[in-house]
Amino acid sequence: MGLAVAVTMWCGLSAGLYLTSQRVRRMARSTPAGGPGERMLRHLVSVRAPRHALFAILALAAMAVFAPWFAPYNPIAQPDAIGLQSLPPSWTHLFGTDEFSRDVLSRVIFGTRISLSVAVLAIAVAASIGTLYGAIAGYCGGRADTVMMRAIDAALAIPQLLLLVAALALWQHVSVTALVVLIGATSWFHVSRLVRADVLRLRRQELTLAAVALGASPWRVLWRHILPNAVTSAIVALTLGIGNIIVLEAALSFLGLGVSPPTPSWGNMIHEGFAQLPGRWWPSIFPGIAIVVAVIAFNVLGDGVRDALDPHSRADSAEV
Amino acid sequence: MVLTMLLATSATFLLIHAAPGDPVQAAMSNPNISESVRARWRVAYGLDRPLPEQYGRYLAAVARGELGFSISQHRPVRDALADALPYTIVLIGVALLASFGAGVTLGILQAARRRSRFDRIVSRIALVFYSVPDFWLAVVILLGFAYWIRLFPVGGSRDPLALPSETALSRVRDLASHLVLPVLTLALLTTAGIARYQRAAMLEEAHRDYVRTARAKGAAERAILIHHVFRNALLPLITLLGLSLPGLVAGAALIESVFSWPGMGFLTVNAIGTRDYPMITAIVIVGSGVVCVGSLLADVLYVIADPRLRD
Numbered sequence: 001m002g003l004a005v006a007v008t009m010w011c012g013l014s015a016g017l018y019l020t021s022q023r024v025r026r027m028a029r030s031t032p033a034g035g036p037g038e039r040m041l042r043h044l045v046s047v048r049a050p051r052h053a054l055f056a057i058l059a060l061a062a063m064a065v066f067a068p069w070f071a072p073y074n075p076i077a078q079p080d081a082i083g084l085q086s087l088p089p090s091w092t093h094l095f096g097t098d099e100f101s102r103d104v105l106s107r108v109i110f111g112t113r114i115s116l117s118v119a120v121l122a123i124a125v126a127a128s129i130g131t132l133y134g135a136i137a138g139y140c141g142g143r144a145d146t147v148m149m150r151a152i153d154a155a156l157a158i159p160q161l162l163l164l165v166a167a168l169a170l171w172q173h174v175s176v177t178a179l180v181v182l183i184g185a186t187s188w189f190h191v192s193r194l195v196r197a198d199v200l201r202l203r204r205q206e207l208t209l210a211a212v213a214l215g216a217s218p219w220r221v222l223w224r225h226i227l228p229n230a231v232t233s234a235i236v237a238l239t240l241g242i243g244n245i246i247v248l249e250a251a252l253s254f255l256g257l258g259v260s261p262p263t264p265s266w267g268n269m270i271h272e273g274f275a276q277l278p279g280r281w282w283p284s285i286f287p288g289i290a291i292v293v294a295v296i297a298f299n300v301l302g303d304g305v306r307d308a309l310d311p312h313s314r315a316d317s318a319e320v
Numbered sequence: 321m322v323l324t325m326l327l328a329t330s331a332t333f334l335l336i337h338a339a340p341g342d343p344v345q346a347a348m349s350n351p352n353i354s355e356s357v358r359a360r361w362r363v364a365y366g367l368d369r370p371l372p373e374q375y376g377r378y379l380a381a382v383a384r385g386e387l388g389f390s391i392s393q394h395r396p397v398r399d400a401l402a403d404a405l406p407y408t409i410v411l412i413g414v415a416l417l418a419s420f421g422a423g424v425t426l427g428i429l430q431a432a433r434r435r436s437r438f439d440r441i442v443s444r445i446a447l448v449f450y451s452v453p454d455f456w457l458a459v460v461i462l463l464g465f466a467y468w469i470r471l472f473p474v475g476g477s478r479d480p481l482a483l484p485s486e487t488a489l490s491r492v493r494d495l496a497s498h499l500v501l502p503v504l505t506l507a508l509l510t511t512a513g514i515a516r517y518q519r520a521a522m523l524e525e526a527h528r529d530y531v532r533t534a535r536a537k538g539a540a541e542r543a544i545l546i547h548h549v550f551r552n553a554l555l556p557l558i559t560l561l562g563l564s565l566p567g568l569v570a571g572a573a574l575i576e577s578v579f580s581w582p583g584m585g586f587l588t589v590n591a592i593g594t595r596d597y598p599m600i601t602a603i604v605i606v607g608s609g610v611v612c613v614g615s616l617l618a619d620v621l622y623v624i625a626d627p628r629l630r631d
Contacts, residue, residue, distance in 0.1 A: 154324040156563075157615060158331065161570035162588070162607045166600045167335050169592050247453040251574055254455050255592060270456055274578075277459070278467035285463075288456035295451035 006072040013062055013070075017055050024051070043308035050304025056297040064112040071106035076262050078102060089282055096282035098272065104283055107264040108290050114265040115294065118180055119245040125184025127238050130191030131227070134234075137192065138199030139222050149196065156189050161251060168257040179258060183245055191234050191241075198230035232309045240302035243295040250291050266291050328608035329382050332601040333375055382605060388598030392590065397602040400587060405606070408583030412572050414499065415506035416561075423511040424557070427518025431553075432545055434523065442515065449512035454571040458505045458578035465501055472501050502579045506572055510564070517560050521553035528552075555626055562618035565611045573607075 024045045045051045063070050073093075078100045089096040095104035137148040167182055168174055174182070202208060203226065211225045246266075252258035253267025254274075261268055266287040273284025381387075387397040426446075430439045449457075465472050525531065526549055534544045573585025580586060584603055591599035623629045 150323060151327070154327045157324040157566060157611045158328050158604065158608045159566040159570040159573075159611060162573065162604045163328075163331060165588060165592065166332060166604045169595065169600050170335050170597060243451060250453050251455055251570075254453075254574070255577070255589060257592065270459065274459060278463055281463055284456075284459055288453065288459070291453050291456065292448065292451055295453070296447060299447065299451050 003072045005069055009066065009069045013059060017059060021051065021055060040305070040308045044301075044304050047304060047307070049300050050308075053297040053300035053304065056293065057301060060112055060116060060294055060297070063109055064116050067110045067113055071103075071109040073103035073106040075102060075106045075110040075264050088280075095286040096280075098269075098283040099276060099280075104269075104286055107269055108266070108287050111264045111266045111269060111287060111290065112294075114176065114259050114263060115246050115249060115267075115291070118176065118183070118249045118259075118265075119242045121180045122183040122187060122245050122249075123238050123242050125181060126188040126191060126241065127234065129185065130188030131195050131231070131234060133188070134192035134195030135199050135222055135227060135230070138196035138230075139203060139218065139226070141200070141203070145196070145200075149193070152189050152193060160186050161248065164248070164252060165255065165257060168252060173260065174257075176259060176263075179249070179252075183248060187241060187245060187248075191237055194233040194237055195230055198233060199226055202226045202229050236302060236306040236309065239305050240299060243298035243302070246291060246295055246298070324608055324612050325382075325605070326379075328605050329379055330375075332604050333378050335601070387602035387605065390591075390596055390599045392594035392596040392599070397598050400599065401584065401602060401606055404582060404584045404587045405610075407581060408569075408572055408576065408585065409610070411499065411502055411506065411576065411581060411583055412568055415503045415510060415572075416568070418503065419507040419510035419514055420561075422507070423514025424518050424554075426511070426515040427522060427553075428545065428550060430515065430519040431522035431526065431549075439519075443519075446512040446515050449508050450516060452509070454505065454509055455574040455578055457509065458502070458575045461501055461505050462578060465504075473498050498579075498581070502572075502575050502581050505575050505579075506568070509571060510568065513564065514557065514560070518553065518557055521556045522549055525549045525553045555622065558618055558622045558625060561621075562615040565614040565618075569607050569610055 044054060067075075082101075085097065085099060085101050087093055087097045093103050093105065095108060098104055098107070133148065133152075137145045163186060164182060168179075171178070199222075207225055207229075208221060211221045216225070249258055249265065250267030250270065253265045254271045256268070256271055259265035259268055261272065269287040270284045273280070273282075273287070276283055385398060387401070389395075390397045390400050393400050426442055430442050433439050522545075531544060531548055534548050535541075539548075569584075572583065573588055575581070576583045576585030577589040584607065587599065588603050590596070591603065
């Protein structure tokens, strides 16, 4: 039963993705230019690499949302702890089973949920703090700006992973929410730098002067006139940052500090599989491949977003 | 630099005190210990003082280089770190040298043959290594080159069967063979980043006016690339080096833990397992210190490489 549903879902997903990709490609060529967001999206899907990345991410997101239907088995149940223990990959268990007889493929699919949601939520936290901090520093300028940016320089030199390890080890059992907040609260430093640089530049331009001359309050100037123009570089950094956070969460879980079992996350699966080496490689290798695919997708998308937003870098930057 | 250390120390202090539970309670969880004994220990450790005073004492102790007493190793944290730090520095140093050489060369070749098949393939491979999680690559390499193809030792820093009477030369050779796989892992990861960056920097410089001038005066394409473009494209790379150090230290930590290389990362993992808090917090502080010294070196390099910054 579970298997049949899973097979149907997979066929549906690939067919759906193929059809949308055809449709999107046609659309990208035909429709006239719209707003900046739409233009960016059109540019993204008109180039092959970011289009594929976008579809890969959509597929991962679909897998995360509809995990119970995509997964052929229950990711946590242990059907037969002796008979089905640590089976190598086969047609009934494509990625094999782990030491507790759980299906590795199903766990990888369910792991998408944790890994993606932690990454996306943490990046949202980082974006909010970083934008606010950078905007305030850039808008105030002068001594406040110097002090605030010195603090950022100092904070950037502390290895984030070590700091998080210390925090998580001290707090012991950390909920996923706390993990998101901790990762987000330590990932915003470079975002604030980028936003600050843009705000600093925009503050001197006529549009700001005009808004101030018309009697807008500082908050209104910042919020309505400066920030919408300052987010470009931050968006690029954040897209590229999602990949980093996926790796970071996996690393913490690999050290046994992130998401705690039995909830499957790609990192804690590798952690559990590591003890099975060298004989049983499948519980630790497949989740790693999932991480690589997801991170490549976000990195390519990030490069694509950068090229779409910044025409200067398009021709010659580190394109792939 | 001083600010960074201050921030790192403050952050760890904050972490220790924001964490639930009380260290004395945790260390003496036996219910038969009376509250008055616990109170006496709190006084002995200065935990009864107001927080600002504790903070001041903590800062002063770190400034003197007193990092506390390791619970799991039964010796001062400073001694344990002093044993581990050289291993980490050797690992990072060798990996950096190797990846710098390889990454810069690849970047130049890619930029020279831009949009060729070579360029595309190297870019793709670099992207993959750029996106691979460090600890997982370590696992794959360990599996590939230590278990399936038994080329190198599985882990540690020396052969457990080595005689105590071995010569210095064989000791070095033993150490080197244990170093190969961790260095390979770390170097592959950094090479990818460096090559990506070097290629972009070269291509950016290639559009400058001085390149056109060089070309106009009839300089050979190869000479332009090496003498003009490469030298200028090296500068942003030094900046990258300074910026990538925190990630490098963290990556080295994970790789060490997979290969049981007895550096700071290995120490970290053991400290997590034994809940050795003084050790963990000290590692954050020392790790930040390593990054600071590294960025300082990068700044010095920058001045050496860029004559415009010299007076």
